[in-house]
Amino acid sequence: MENSTTYQKWLAQSRKGYLELCVLLVLRQKKSSYGLEVLQTLERAGLSINEGTLYPLLNRMFKNGWLTSQWVTPSDGGHPRRHYELSEEGLVLLPQMIDTYKNNQESLEILKELK
C-alpha cells in the first residue's frame, strides 16, 4: 500500500514536467489555444489528463511567464475562452526542454543496456 502511494507521488512528479512540455508543444503547433482544445489535443495524442490537472497547470505556466493569455470571444458567439500562447520565454525554453528529455531518454536507454 505504501509502495503504491510513493509510486503515485513519483508518477505525479515525473508527469508534471512532462505535461508542461506537452502543453508547450501543443501551443507551438496551434499558436493559440484554450483549455478544452488543449485537453482534446492531448487526449488524441494518447495522453490522458483530467481537467482538474490541466487548468491549474496552464495557470501555473502562465504565472511562470512561459505562456501569455487573453480572453477571446468566438466569432460565432458563445462564452469567451481564455486563449494561451507561448511567450518569448516559453519559445526559448521549449527546445531546451526537448533536448533535456531527449538526453534523458538516451541515458535511460544506455542504462537499460548497461552490462
Place this chain on the structure above:
Amino acid sequence: MNNDQFIAAFKKALAGLDKSSQKDIVQEIKSHAAESGDPLFERFGSPEDLARQYLDGEKIAVPLGEKIWGISKKLFIGIGMAAVALAIVVSIIVWWWTRDPFNYADESAEELGVNKAAWQSFAWSDDLHLDVERASVVIYWHDELLVRSNCKIQDPPKVEGAKVSITRGKCLVYLPKVVTQITAEQAEIVLVRPQVSLDMEIKQTELRVAANGERYRYIIDGSRTKIDDLPSHEDAALELRIKSSETRISAYSY
C-alpha cells in the same frame, strides 16, 4: 452539487489569491462548463481540491481584515510587553529609591560604632520620657546609664527634666534600661529589641519592632490602628503597652 454551488464554493476556496487571478480562473472554469456541458463536480471533483491545485506554491494574500487584526495583535503584544518592562524597571527604581539603606535591626553594625564625635550623651538614672514629633527615630538599649543620640537634625535633642524631645529629624538613639515612656506624633519609630517594658502613646505614627529573637507581650489599645505580623506572648517578661491612633504597628523587616 450543481454548477452554481460549485462555483460559489470554488470562489470561496480561492479567497487567498489576488483578485485578478481569481477572476480569470473562475471565468475559465465557467467557460469550460458552458462549452463541455459536463457538471463541474463530475469533471473536477470537489471545488476545494481544485482550488488547492491552484493555490499550490502560490503566495496567498492575507485578507485585509486579517492583516489589520494581525498588525493590531502584534502592536498590542508589543505595547503590553513594553508596559510590563517599564513597570518592572519603575518598580526596581522605586524599590531602590525607597529601600532602607541600613539594617537598623543589626545591633552590632559597624555604622553604630563609628563617628563617635557625632554622638551626644546625657547621663540618666531616673525614669525617662522620650517624645518624638515629626521625626524618624531608631531606638536601641544599652547597659550604660546614658541617653546617647546621633542625629541628622537642625536642633539637637532637647532635655527638660525627665523628658527628651526629638523634633523634625532623623536619629539613632541608645536608651538606658530605666522605666520608659515614649510618646510620638507623626513619627517613624523602630524599636530594636527593647530591654525594658514600655508605655507608649503614639499618634499618626509608623511603629516597627525588631524583636531580634526576644519575646514581648503586646497590650495595644488602638483606634484606627493597623497591626501586622506582631505575635504577642502572654508569658513574656517584657510588656509593650501601646495606646495608638491612626497608626501602623508591624514587625521590622530589612
